[in-house]
Amino acid sequence: MNYWNEHFECMPRDELRVLQSRRLEKLVDRIYNNVPLYRKKMEDIGIEPGDIRTVDDITKLPFTLKTDLRDSYPFGMFAVPLSEINRIHASSGTTGKQTVVGYTARDLDTWAECVARGLVSCGITGRSIIHIAYGYGLFTGGLGIHNGAEKLGAAVVPASSGNTARQVTLIEDFRPDAICCTPSYALFLAEELAKKGLTPEEISLKVGVFGAEPWSEAMRASLEEKLGIIACDIYGLSEVMGPGVACECSLRKGMHVQEDHFIVEVINPETGEPVAPGEPGELVFTTLTKQGFPLIRYRTRDISRLNYEKCECGRTTARIEKPSGRSDDMLIIRGVNVFPSQVETVLIEFGGTAPYYMIYVDRVDNHDTMEVQVEMTEAFFSDKISEINNLEARIKARLNSILGLNVKVKLTEPGSLPRFEGKAKHVIDSRKI
C-alpha cells in the first residue's frame, strides 16, 4: 500500500487529536481577529478564543451557514487581505449570488497535497497519465484535481468538460491510466467507448476518481465493469476547499478525511447536537489550516456517517460513508449545485411575482436533464407567438447563466402544474442513481 504522506495519513489518533487541538486553537484566534462576522458570532454567544483549547471544545463554537457566505458576498469572510489571495473560485449560492472562496498560495499547496494523497490512495502514481474531465473554471473540480495531479508528478491531460467525441479520441490515443470526472459523465464516456467497439480490456484506464455528485454502489459496479477500472469516490465542496477534503482508498470502504487539515463532525440537522458515533447526520467541517477562507463548523447539508476504525489500508483517518442525501433542497445536476430558490428568483425577475413552476430532473442516457415548467400568466402572454418564444428563450438564457447549467424551459397552461397545501415541493427528481 502506497501513501503520499504516511506521517499524517497514518498518524495514531491520539497524536492526531493533539495536532487538531493545537491547530483549532490557532484557527479560532485567527478568525476572531480577522473575520468580523466570526467575532460577532462568538461575541453573540459569549465566547472568546481562550475558551477553545481542545477538539472537544469545538461544540462551543457557532455554526457557519451557507447564508453567512451569501451575506458576506463577495469577499467579506476572507481572513487575509486580497493582496495575499492567489486564486478565487465560486459556486452556486441559494439565490442569484455566487458563493465566493479565496485561496492563498499556501492554501493552494495544501489543497494540492490533499488531492495528491487521495489520488495516491486510489492507486495513481507519479508515472500515471491522468485524464481530467471535470470542468475547468470557477468550479473547483477541474483545477483542484489538476493541481493535485501535477503535484503528484503525473502526466495531466486537462481535457475539461464537454466535447465528448474529442474526449473519446484522447482516451483512445493518449491511453491514460486514470480518469477524474463526475460519475455520470464517466458512464456516458463508457458507453461512447463501447460504441466504438472498445472492450473494457482494451480501454487503457485502470482507476477512476469520481465525485461532485451523488452516486450509488450500483453505479460503481457498472463503471467498474464497463471501463475495467477501480472506481473511487472523492468528496469536497468549494466552501471547505474543493475536491480532496476526503477520498476513498483503493479498498473503497469510505472516504478518508484529511483530518490534519479538517475536523469533521456529524450533527442532528434538526437540533444541531452531535449524533452518537457512527450514527447518520449532517456533515460539518472546520478548516484547520486554511488562511484565505477559513470556516468553523460549516454545515454542508450532506447526510452521511463516520467510521473511525483504522482502515485495512493502514490509514487511521476517519472515513465518510457515501452521502445518502441532503438536509436541504439542493440538487446536484451534472456536478453543478442547483437550488430551487435560484429558479424562483429568475422567474420573479420576469413576471414580478413568482408564477407556479416545477423543476423536473431526470437522467437520460447517463446525462442529467433539468426542465423547468412555468405556468403562463397574463404578464407573460402575448397574441404574438414570436414574443412568447422570445420570453421562453430569455428565461432559458437567464437560468442557464445563473445556474451555470443548460436547462429546458417549457411554458404550460395555468392550473396544469401541481398545487401544494403547506410547503410547496417544486422538484421532481426521477433520476435512478
Next chain:
Amino acid sequence: MAGIKQISVFLANRKGRIADVTSLLADNNIDIRALSIADTESYGALRMITDDNEKAVKVLKEANFVTKINTVLAIEIPNEPGALAKVLSAIEDDGISVEYIYAFVGVQGDHARVIIRVNDNSKALETLKRINVTLVTEEDVGIR
C-alpha cells in the same frame, strides 16, 4: 379608435385543447366570427373575434385560461386576386410590420373580410385611409 377587439388564448399543445375552448364558447352561446392559431412544438396562441368578447373572456378566465385582449384592424377588400397583396404592400411600404393576418369565416357578397395585426395601428390606419380601404367595424360583424 378604429379597429376591433381580438381575444387570444394560450394553449398547451395537447390533444383536444382547441375543442375545449370552442365547446366552452358554444355552451355559453358565443359565436366565433373569425379564428386563427399559431403554434410551436409545445404551445399555441389561439386568436379569435367573437360576437361577445366580454363574456368570452369571462368564461375563459373562469375556466383557467390565460387570455389577452388587443385591438386589431379589420378590413373589407374585393374578393379577387391581388386585392390583399395591394393592401399589404402599401402597409409595408410605409414601414409598418404585419405580425399576422387571418380572414373572417365566409365572404360578404363579392368582398372578403381580413384581420391584420400590425405593430402600429394608428400608422396603418392612415395608410388604409389613403388607399381607400374599407374598415370593418365591430358593428359590421355583429359584435355586441
